[in-house]
Amino acid sequence: MKIYFIILLSIFTLSCKAQSETEYLSKAQIERDLAIVDDILQNKSSYQGLNGYDYRVDFENYLITVVDNKITQFDFGLFLSKTIGKIGDRHSFIKDYDIRDSLYLTLAFAPFKDKVLVVDFDRDIKEYKFWNSEFPYLHSINKTPIQEILPKIHIGEILAPKDAYATSAIRDLRDIETIFRTLKLELPNPLPITLSDNKGNKKEISVKLVDGKNRATLWDERFFKNTFRVKEEQYNDIDFIKRFFSLKNNVGYIQIGEMLEKESCPIFFNYLNEFMTEAKKSDALIIDVRDNGGGTRDLIQELAGYFIHPDSVYVVNATKQRGKLPLNKELKERLQSRYLFSRDDLDIDEQNAVDKFMHSFEPMYDLSKEKFSEFHYYILNGHKITKGKFHYNKPIYILANERSFSAASVLVSVFKNLPNIKIVGVNTDGSSGNSERFELPSSELRGKISTMVSFQKNGKILDGIGTEPDIKIERSLKQIFLKEDYQLNRLLEIIEGE
Numbered sequence: 474m475k476i477y478f479i480i481l482l483s484i485f486t487l488s489c490k491a492q493s494e495t496e497y498l499s500k501a502q503i504e505r506d507l508a509i510v511d512d513i514l515q516n517k518s519s520y521q522g523l524n525g526y527d528y529r530v531d532f533e534n535y536l537i538t539v540v541d542n543k544i545t546q547f548d549f550g551l552f553l554s555k556t557i558g559k560i561g562d563r564h565s566f567i568k569d570y571d572i573r574d575s576l577y578l579t580l581a582f583a584p585f586k587d588k589v590l591v592v593d594f595d596r597d598i599k600e601y602k603f604w605n606s607e608f609p610y611l612h613s614i615n616k617t618p619i620q621e622i623l624p625k626i627h628i629g630e631i632l633a634p635k636d637a638y639a640t641s642a643i644r645d646l647r648d649i650e651t652i653f654r655t656l657k658l659e660l661p662n663p664l665p666i667t668l669s670d671n672k673g674n675k676k677e678i679s680v681k682l683v684d685g686k687n688r689a690t691l692w693d694e695r696f697f698k699n700t701f702r703v704k705e706e707q708y709n710d711i712d713f714i715k716r717f718f719s720l721k722n723n724v725g726y727i728q729i730g731e732m733l734e735k736e737s738c739p740i741f742f743n744y745l746n747e748f749m750t751e752a753k754k755s756d757a758l759i760i761d762v763r764d765n766g767g768g769t770r771d772l773i774q775e776l777a778g779y780f781i782h783p784d785s786v787y788v789v790n791a792t793k794q795r796g797k798l799p800l801n802k803e804l805k806e807r808l809q810s811r812y813l814f815s816r817d818d819l820d821i822d823e824q825n826a827v828d829k830f831m832h833s834f835e836p837m838y839d840l841s842k843e844k845f846s847e848f849h850y851y852i853l854n855g856h857k858i859t860k861g862k863f864h865y866n867k868p869i870y871i872l873a874n875e876r877s878f879s880a881a882s883v884l885v886s887v888f889k890n891l892p893n894i895k896i897v898g899v900n901t902d903g904s905s906g907n908s909e910r911f912e913l914p915s916s917e918l919r920g921k922i923s924t925m926v927s928f929q930k931n932g933k934i935l936d937g938i939g940t941e942p943d944i945k946i947e948r949s950l951k952q953i954f955l956k957e958d959y960q961l962n963r964l965l966e967i968i969e970g971e
Contacts, residue, residue: 497543500536502915507532510553510920513911519795519845519926520562520906520936523838524632528556546570549916551655554629557920561632563904563936564879564923570916574650576662577688578680580604582611582646583953584639589619589646590953591668594690601692601954608668608676611646615658615665619646626652634939636875637902644692649682695764695876697955700730708733709740718748724968725752726961728761732768732880735775742775746862749779753863757968760884761872761961763898767879770811770851773887778862780869780894783855786822788830789887790851791928793840794907800846807907808925813849823852835932845926851887868971869894870964873942877901886929886940895943897964903935 514521514528521528535552542548550570557565583590583601589611591604603609611619624631626642633641646652653660663679695701699716707713708731717728727748735742752758760776781787792813796804808814816827827850873885873896882901888894906923913920927935944967949959 495543495545497545498549498916500539503539503544503549504536506549506913506915506918507536509911509913513922514560517795517909517924518560518562518565518922519793519924520560520565521922523926524561526559526561528560531556531559546916546918547572547654550918551628553918553920555631557922558629558631561937562906562923563630563633563902564906564908564921566629566921568919570918571651572654574648575684576650576660576682577685578647578649578664579683579687579689580647580666580680581689581692582643583692584636584643585948585950585953587639589623589643592692592953594692596690599697600956605668605676608670608674610669610671611666612669612675613667614646614649615661616667622646622652622656625656628655632937634875634900634902634937636899637878637939640875647689647691692953694952694955698730698764700728700764703730705737708738711740711744714741714744718744720748720752720755722965722969723754723756724965725749725755725758726761727759729772729881730765732765732770732772732884734769735771742771745772745775749862749865753865755867757868757870758865759870759872759961759964759968762877762881762884763872763874763960764876765878765881766876767881767904770880770883773880773884774812774858776884777853777887778858778860779865780888780891781853781855781859782864782866782892783859785853785855786826787853787891788826788850789853789891789930790883790905791830791834791836791930792849792851792905792907793845793847793926794849795845795924795926798843798846804846804924808849811907812851814852815847815849819850819852820854822856823850823854826852830930834928834930836928837932837934838926840926853887866893868968870944870968871896872960872964873898873901873940874960875899875902875939879904882935882939883927886935889940889943890930896940897944897967898942898946898960900941901939903929903937903939905935 547570550567554567557567581592583592590609591611592601593604594601613619623642630638650660662682664682666678666680668676719726733741794800794804794808816824871885871888877885882903883905885896885901889896905927907925908921908923910921929935946960946963951957952959
């Protein structure tokens with residue numbers, strides 16, 4: 474019994490020691506991991522070097538600081554995330570360096586007209602409201618203007634499109650301990666905060682920080698949408714699927730929360746085709762991809778079968794793949810799964826369309842022929858994709874926002890400027906990269922980088938730029954408060970008036 478007690482005491486002591494002691498990475502460990510990242514960026518990353526940023530300078534300067542400082546996994550992860558973010562690859566990330574928080578704000582925040590709106594969630598009616606109606610905006614935290622803080626919050630996303638970055642950074646202000654840790658500042662509790670009104674008048678308050686159970690409900694429209702956290706099997710449940718489709722006042726509406734794979738969600742695709750037949754005689758059609766984080770391009774292909782005239786052939790996306798040349802079978806298959814093909818793999822009509830497209834196409838980057846493949850094209854060929862379908866030649870509106878990402882942003886870019894189609898909402902969070910993951914053995918951090926550069930029809934890349942709407946509609950206060958879907962309602966008004 475005495476020996477058993479001693480063993481338990483030893484385990485408890487070691488456990489307490491492990492929790493109280495901070496582990497540091499040695500310079501040799503950091504050098505090994507940086508060498509691995511360097512090799513990945515030099516030989517696989519498609520966006521590295523395109524915008525002129527030289528990450529190796531930051532690597533060298535960081536190693537100099539390692540000599541005089543103790544570096545934790547968090548410190549190293551923060552540095553790598555900031556470095557990778559400067560490359561401009563929207564699919565890239567560094568993970569697993571987060572520290573569990575214990576302190577949060579009782580205030581939530583939302584973006585509104587280039588300001589930070591302070592909001593509170595009413596759990597009874599499931600709506601947000603002003604936290605302080607007289608002074609509704611956040612001016613500063615601990616005497617530091619909020620506009621100085623925001624650009625430093627999501628260092629890995631610093632080159633995201635403006636609206637996409639603002640929404641992400643502003644909503645995450647609630648997790649104030651993470652913010653201060655990232656900024657390497659001591660967090661006071663209570664925390665001084667300054668509010669302001671539209672005239673610039675200010676009000677100083679002091680907010681006591683709380684634990685996770687008592688923190689504010691994070692502002693995020695996704696949490697209150699039918700499309701958020703839907704399981705794959707639900708997309709094969711016909712009764713569940715119907716909520717994403719409606720036909721009212723002769724306007725068809727399809728809400729797409731994820732870019733689904735046709736093979737794994739056949740019931741959704743079948744119902745989509747049934748609905749299109751039902752909506753054939755409608756006056757207009759809305760495709761809603763707001764807050765859609767991406768997936769595959771299968772839905773683009775399916776919808777294009779209705780949107781593209783049977784006699785038309787369009788080049789809607791041009792890409793180049795980074796890798797050893799000629800590309801191996803695996804890389805070719807990955808491109809083809811995205812409906813991307815080299816000119817030699819196309820038929821004569823598609824090749825003619827490519828030649829015409831390339832005559833005026835001016836890509837913003839001239840990529841190395843030694844490092845990148847030839848162009849691979851996304852072709853919408855009406856002769857092929859419209860079989861068994863009909864041409865919907867009425868007005869089509871793609872409703873998107875700053876959280877339309879990856880394949881959803883590709884959908885927006887692909888259909889922009891095609892006949893009868895208009896993009897509505899705000900600029901997307903463009904991204905298309907054919908990503909690869911990696912792990913770092915010494916720090917145990919995980920990461921991801923893109924291996925493909927994707928160009929829009931206008932020659933601009935998707936990453937960090939996104940696609941502008943033809944009709945800009947921003948959120949109203951009522952939409953932020955979850956009282957109405959202003960963007961959708963305003964679009965319906967526009968359709969009715971045309």
